[in-house]
Amino acid sequence: MKRILALFCMTWIALLPSVGMAQIDGQFVKPRTGKFILKNATVVTVTKGTLSNASVLLENGKIIGVGASLPTEGAEVIDCSGLFIYPGMIDGGTRLGLVEVSSVPETVDYSDVGNVTPNMQALTTVNPNSEAIGVTRVSGVTTVLTVPSGGLFPGTAALINLNGYTPDQMYGGFKAVAMTFPSSGRRGRFDRRSEEEIKKDGEKALKEANEIWDNAKSYLELKNSGAELSYFPEMEQLSKVISGELPLLIEVNAASDILSAIQWVEGKNIKVIFTGIAEGWRVAEQLAKAKIPVVTGPVQDLPTRASDRYDTPYANAGMLAKAGVKVALRTDEEENVRNLPFHAAFAAAYGLGKEEAWKAVTINPAEIFGVADQYGSVEVGKKANLIVSTGDPFETRSQILHVFIDGYRIPLSNRHIRLYQEFLERSPGLKAN
Amino acid sequence: MKKIFYLLLAFFGLGCNFSQAQVQKGSVLIKNATVLTVTKGNLESADVLVQNGIITQIGKNISAPNGVQSIDATGKYLMPGIIDAHSHVALDVVNEASAPITSEVRMKDVVNPFEIGIYRALAGGVTVSHAMHGSANVVGGQNATLKHRWGAKDPADIIMQDAPRTIKFALGENPTRVHGRGNGIQPRSRMGVEAVIRNGFNEALQYKKAWETFAAAKNTKGNTLTPPVYSERLQTLADILDGKVIVHCHSYRADEIYMLINVAKDFNIKKLVFQHTNEGFKVAPEIAEYTMGASVFADWWAYKMEVYYSTAFNAAILQRNGAITSINSDSAELIRHLYHEAAKTQRYGSLTDEEALAMITINPAKQLGIDDKVGSIEVGKQGDLVIFDSHPLSSYAVPQMTFVDGIKYFDIVADKDDQRQLVIATEMVEPIYLRANEEAHRCMQDVEIYLDAFDVAFLKENH
Numbered sequence: 001m002k003r004i005l006a007l008f009c010m011t012w013i014a015l016l017p018s019v020g021m022a023q024i025d026g027q028f029v030k031p032r033t034g035k036f037i038l039k040n041a042t043v044v045t046v047t048k049g050t051l052s053n054a055s056v057l058l059e060n061g062k063i064i065g066v067g068a069s070l071p072t073e074g075a076e077v078i079d080c081s082g083l084f085i086y087p088g089m090i091d092g093g094t095r096l097g098l099v100e101v102s103s104v105p106e107t108v109d110y111s112d113v114g115n116v117t118p119n120m121q122a123l124t125t126v127n128p129n130s131e132a133i134g135v136t137r138v139s140g141v142t143t144v145l146t147v148p149s150g151g152l153f154p155g156t157a158a159l160i161n162l163n164g165y166t167p168d169q170m171y172g173g174f175k176a177v178a179m180t181f182p183s184s185g186r187r188g189r190f191d192r193r194s195e196e197e198i199k200k201d202g203e204k205a206l207k208e209a210n211e212i213w214d215n216a217k218s219y220l221e222l223k224n225s226g227a228e229l230s231y232f233p234e235m236e237q238l239s240k241v242i243s244g245e246l247p248l249l250i251e252v253n254a255a256s257d258i259l260s261a262i263q264w265v266e267g268k269n270i271k272v273i274f275t276g277i278a279e280g281w282r283v284a285e286q287l288a289k290a291k292i293p294v295v296t297g298p299v300q301d302l303p304t305r306a307s308d309r310y311d312t313p314y315a316n317a318g319m320l321a322k323a324g325v326k327v328a329l330r331t332d333e334e335e336n337v338r339n340l341p342f343h344a345a346f347a348a349a350y351g352l353g354k355e356e357a358w359k360a361v362t363i364n365p366a367e368i369f370g371v372a373d374q375y376g377s378v379e380v381g382k383k384a385n386l387i388v389s390t391g392d393p394f395e396t397r398s399q400i401l402h403v404f405i406d407g408y409r410i411p412l413s414n415r416h417i418r419l420y421q422e423f424l425e426r427s428p429g430l431k432a433n
Numbered sequence: 434m435k436k437i438f439y440l441l442l443a444f445f446g447l448g449c450n451f452s453q454a455q456v457q458k459g460s461v462l463i464k465n466a467t468v469l470t471v472t473k474g475n476l477e478s479a480d481v482l483v484q485n486g487i488i489t490q491i492g493k494n495i496s497a498p499n500g501v502q503s504i505d506a507t508g509k510y511l512m513p514g515i516i517d518a519h520s521h522v523a524l525d526v527v528n529e530a531s532a533p534i535t536s537e538v539r540m541k542d543v544v545n546p547f548e549i550g551i552y553r554a555l556a557g558g559v560t561v562s563h564a565m566h567g568s569a570n571v572v573g574g575q576n577a578t579l580k581h582r583w584g585a586k587d588p589a590d591i592i593m594q595d596a597p598r599t600i601k602f603a604l605g606e607n608p609t610r611v612h613g614r615g616n617g618i619q620p621r622s623r624m625g626v627e628a629v630i631r632n633g634f635n636e637a638l639q640y641k642k643a644w645e646t647f648a649a650a651k652n653t654k655g656n657t658l659t660p661p662v663y664s665e666r667l668q669t670l671a672d673i674l675d676g677k678v679i680v681h682c683h684s685y686r687a688d689e690i691y692m693l694i695n696v697a698k699d700f701n702i703k704k705l706v707f708q709h710t711n712e713g714f715k716v717a718p719e720i721a722e723y724t725m726g727a728s729v730f731a732d733w734w735a736y737k738m739e740v741y742y743s744t745a746f747n748a749a750i751l752q753r754n755g756a757i758t759s760i761n762s763d764s765a766e767l768i769r770h771l772y773h774e775a776a777k778t779q780r781y782g783s784l785t786d787e788e789a790l791a792m793i794t795i796n797p798a799k800q801l802g803i804d805d806k807v808g809s810i811e812v813g814k815q816g817d818l819v820i821f822d823s824h825p826l827s828s829y830a831v832p833q834m835t836f837v838d839g840i841k842y843f844d845i846v847a848d849k850d851d852q853r854q855l856v857i858a859t860e861m862v863e864p865i866y867l868r869a870n871e872e873a874h875r876c877m878q879d880v881e882i883y884l885d886a887f888d889v890a891f892l893k894e895n896h
Contacts, residue, residue: 103737132735135745185867195862253867278867302766304865306549309850310556310769335735342773345828354829394828396776399783416734420746420782423714424753430718 029411031163035059036409037072038388038402041080046087046362047377056085058384061407066380080388083401086358087378088142088385089393090365091340092295093275093330096144097126097133097160102334111150116212118177118237120155122146123167132335134414137162139338140387142405143375145295145330145365147178147249147275152209154178156237157249159369161385163405174369176273177241181252181261182206185304206260213268217242247271247370249295254304255282262290273368275330278304281316284323293368294320297330299343311350317360318351327352328365345394357394383407456582456590458486459839462497463818466506469825471513471787471794472809481511483816483839491812506820509833512790513810514560514817515771518681518728518797519708519761521565522550522579522768523591527878528567529574533612533620533629536600536673537665538574540564544588547855550765551591552583555843557769558819558832561593563761563801565708566601568683568876569611571620571629573601575669576681578801580817581835583842584854597802600673601708602630602682604689606739611880627692634700637670679704679725679802683876685739687715694723706800708761710751711743717754725800726757730767731774732781748792749782759797763876776826789826 036058043054043066057065057075065071100107109125126146127133136144142162148155159172182205184198193201216238223229223239240246252261253276265272275295280287287294301313309315321327329344331337340361348357366376374383384407391398403410461483468476468491482490484498497503521527525545529538544564554562560581566574578596585591604626613621620626643661650658672678680697684690684707694716697705707713710727711734713720720727729751734743744750751758760775762768775793778784798808807815816839821830835843 101735101738101741131741183867185865187867254865276867279865300766300770302553302769302866304867305863306853307851307863310553310852336732339732342828346770346773349829349831396773396780396828397826399780415742416744416746416781419714419742419744420750423717423744423750424746426715426718426754430722 029413031405031408031410033061033406033408035075036078036404037070037075038078038080038085038386039072041083041085041388043085043378044087044358045378046358047379055080056378056386058404058407061384063378063380063382063384063386066378078388078402080402083388083390084392085378086140086387086389086393087362087376088387088403088405089140089340089344089361090328090375091141091144091331091337091361092328092365092368093297093332094144094146094337095149095332095334096136096146096162096337097128097130098122098146098148099334100127100130100132110148111154112148115151115208116153116234116238117148117151117155118153118241119233120148121158122148122155123158123160123171123175126158126160126167126170128165128167128170131415132337133162135335135416136337137403137405137410138400138412138414138417139341140389140393140400140403141337141340142385142387142403143172144337145174145176145369149178149180149251152180152182152205152212153234153238154180156246159371161383161405163408163410172369173371173374176247176249176369177237179209179248179250181250181257181264182209183252183254184257185254202257206264209264212238241270242268244269244271247273249273249275251276253278255279258283259286262286262292265292266290276332277320278313278316280325281312281319284320284325287320288324293326293328293364295328295330295365295368296320297343298332299329299346300339314346314350317347318353318356321352321356321360326364326368327356327360328368329357329360341394342396348394354392354394456580456585456594456838457840459816459836459841460484460486460498460501461816461836461839461841462495462501462503463506463511463820464495464503466509466511466820467824468810469510469512469786469790470810471790472811474787478507481810481818483818483836486816486838486840488810488812488814488816491810504820504834510821510824510830511810512558512819512821512825513794513808513814514819514835514837515558515793516759516797516801516803516808517554517559517562517762517768517771517793518706518759518800519565519763520554520562520579520768521567521763521875521878522554522562522765523548524564524875527875528569528880530567530569530611530880533570533608533618534572534633534666534670535566535570535574536572536633536669538566539577540566540574541577541588541592544577544579544592546582546585546588546591547853549853550768551579551581552843552852553765554768555581555583555835555837556832556845558772558821558825558835559768560817560819560835560837561798561801561803561807562768563599563681563797565681567878567880568601568603568607569880570601571603571608571612571626572633572670573603575600575678578803580837581842582837582840583852586854593803595803595806597679598672598677599679599681599801600669602680602693604682604684604693605686606737607683607877615880623686623689623692626689627696630693630696631699633670634674634696637667637674640664640667641671641674673702673704674700676702676704679706679800681706681708681728681800683708684713685709685711687712691716691719694719698723704802709740709763711740711747713756714744714747714750717751717756720751721755724756726759726796727751728759728761728797728800730763731760731777745777745781748778749784752778752782752784752788752792757796757799758792759800760792761797765875772821772825772830772832773828776828779826786824786826
């Protein structure tokens with residue numbers, strides 16, 4: 001932390017003299033782009049091994065060089081001796097930017113009225129200035145999938161980078177229609193439905209899902225045959241899943257529901273990603289056989305059943321990977337997305353292993369979302385999303401010293417850090433005067 | 434139905450076993466561990482001997498007395514049992530939300546030793562938890578300090594009988610929502626919260642005086658005074674004024690924290706700990722000077738308005754300002770990895786290993802008034818210990834064994850997966866709880882009936 005502070009203060013002081021206005025002290029440090037060379041680091045590429053004493057060259061938002069001796073002319077040199085470079089982490093499922101304060105409904109935008117609202121767009125709803133974005137990105141999470149939730153088809157999720165002032169600047173090139181698969185589980189202690197009622201509700205919801213699906217199919221057939229259709233935005237959006245234009249991101253968790261969902265998507269010939277998968281370890285073989293990629297998490301969660309071994313949520317990702325399922329991780333969080341590296345550490349410690357855990361927060365989600373040509377590793381030609389740290393970023397004792405998103409050098413500040421700077425040694429202290 | 438069953442069982446159990454309620458104590462020798470004593474530094478490849486529940490020897494080459502099991506912990510780390518100063522694990526009911534002051538209520542009456550959360554906490558190295566009343570009332574019920582003796586069937590056996598009394602207070606959004614907005618009575622604002630507390634203590638002073646007058650007159654000749662009406666509620670408040678009960682106050686904003694410090698000063702209350710305390714960092718010097726410190730989340734924020742202006746550096750700022758600081762869970766999930774939550778003070782504030790570990794051991798012990806018994810590895814203290822495979826502040830650390838009073842209650846290798854102590858015969862299908870995380874936080878449990886539909890929908894967000 002001291003190093004971050006020192007760096008911050010140095011930048012601050014360097015910029016001070018340019019201030020001329022009377023009522024404003026200091027100057028805001030902005031993200032800035034340019035040509036940067038990060039020199040002499042240990043580079044963990046994720047896809048091409050680990051390189052020691054290597055450098056990474058960034059220009060125009062891209063990684064244009066990775067290796068031992070790179071041309072430095074015109075580049076701002078950042079000495080990274082003794083430091084580590086990793087790709088920016090990707091959280092495969094969040095509500096980041098869609099909610100500011102959970103208990104204040106005026107600030108909660110991830111869920112709208114209605115059971116079938118696939119046309120609700122997470123991307124245009126994202127608040128680029130959400131405090132949580134600034135708080136998240138300094139942890140090394142540079143990209144997240146932000147997902148609407150609530151009804152059966154609650155909306156369309158979007159991949160966003162955690163820098164920029166408009167959704168277009170943040171957009172990461174992937175969208176998916178979200179589906180909440182009818183659940184046979186309880187939503188919590190307050191859910192006091194009987195077994196019978198839960199079963200009935202589940203069957204009813206699945207029946208409804210099938211009807212909606214058939215309608216969307218009819219809609220697409222009619223549309224393709226050139227029929228004149230009345231305005232029907234829900235069906236329009238769902239038909240994009242049927243035509244293969246957009247994948248379906250299915251939230252499903254209980255073992256029996258996962259099996260139903262595998263059956264449900266069979267023969268539909270659509271692109272599918274499963275997410276949640278809390279009880280995936282119970283049906284890992286079937287998931288592997290179905291070849292459906294999975295975004296699972298949170299890892300730091302409670303077991304779903306009282307009889308389960310205490311560590312099943314920690315071990316779930318590892319058991320899925322071992323069975324051959326392609327696994328990415330998610331926090332399923334809003335303001336706590338910064339904990340993604342720690343969720344990954346727990347998954348690593350309880351069976352996934354460090355290397356696979358890194359993949360699960362970098363290249364795997366990139367591949368699952370079809371953006372691996374741009375994201376998920378330190379490779380020439382990819383987007384300059386990377387982090388520099390004093391050690392393993394999954395360890396709390398490591399400090400993240402630099403964050404680059406889309407080639408922008410991100411100032412390591414946010415409200416949490418500013419409050420620290422203001423209050424560590426408060427003035428006045430205990431006694432005024 | 435389940436609750437009634439537990440209650441019946443509890444009464445039955447108490448009736449049968451009251452006279453012979455005996456807490457089991459054990460002996461064990463843990464050898465060749467890196468011992469993190471927390472209060473007396475670290476010892477490399479050292480042994481710790483627990484006899485009859487008490488740590489009797491710490492050092493090298495200790496040999497096991499006759500009949501004492503020896504465990505080789507070569508390459509492993511041994512730390513004191515983790516203490517959670519804010520939990521609702523093992524409680525059947527959390528809130529008695531029927532009045533702004535309910536100091537007569539006792540959590541020890543609703544302790545459920547069968548709750549699986551106890552074992553799950555042990556699997557995270559937690560041996561002691563502070564089972565608190567919820568935050569619906571300005572003055573809530575009296576809390577219970579628990580020792581996680583998993584397998585005990587008598588609620589009395591998991592209550593730490595030698596711990597001092599503590600009570601829950603709550604400021605801010607929760608009591609004003611439940612009582613002001615929900616029931617149309619004071620408090621509806623933070624002004625009302627202060628008034629409720631001051632009125633309560635003033636009434637308790639009168640109550641105390643009435644009893645003192647009665648006691649003084651009792652033995653005088655010709656006395657005709659009748660005793661005052663006994664009130665458990667006022668008596669408990671009087672006990673707080675007499676320093677017999679530690680106040681643990683749910684609080685978030687700096688202004689309300691400062692308010693309570695001033696109230697405490699006015700009524701000469703010294704035993705005061707702040708819970709949650711998200712804006713504690715803003716009044717850290719005052720907290721350090723006048724109270725027993727703050728028990729905080731490592732990094733939670735923004736789940737409600739009064740925690741929007743938080744910082745994950747809170748614990749570090751409090752620590753650096755000299756406040757006794759602990760990291761708590763308030764959650765059946767977080768309680769499973771408090772060692773990791775404590776480690777976050779290294780990301781957010783670069784605290785030392787010793788400072789970070791103290792936040793889940795000796796510091797919460799001080800705040801619960803049990804630091805003479807637990808919270809560090811020292812001769813004479815109770816044998817609550819955890820073995821980790823690597824340093825407990827590493828994100829990859831996995832607890833291996835957990836001991837309470839020298840008895841092993843968690844063993845990652847030997848334990849069977851299904852740890853339920855009680856299966857309800859009428860429960861044909863085991864319930865599946867999804868995203869149980871969201872309701873793992875139970876500060877506002879049992880207040881549904883006092884709130885409108887919107888508030889209930891957002892209950893799960895509230896602590």
